[in-house]
């Protein structure tokens with residue numbers, strides 16, 4: 001991937017800054033070792049970064065259409081505005097903003113990004 005080197009450099013700079021600020025006095029009293037405690041805290045921070053990246057990317061999605069196809073019945077649903085919801089990502093919890101539609105046929109709200117899971 002062409003961007004790998006660039007991403008590695010950015011991650012190294014960010015990791016250096018976070019390590020200085022967040023790993024200075026890691027509590028290792030309940031860890032297997034000091035290194036184990038450092039790794040545990042680093043994993044917690046990386047999970048927070050991943051969840052925040054998902055939240056920010058979801059917030060920058062382009063404006064939605066006035067209508068969207070209901071994944072349950074296939075009829076058109078009307079845009080109801082943006083909806084905030086908590087989301088459990090693979091790396092931890094976050095809150096995203098997503099478009100909500102209402103299907104008059106099913107009489108339910110639906111969220112196109114869910115591919116019909118909640119309709």
Ligand SMILES: [Zn+2]
Pocket residue numbers: 070071072073074075103104105106107
């Ligand atoms: Zn429907």
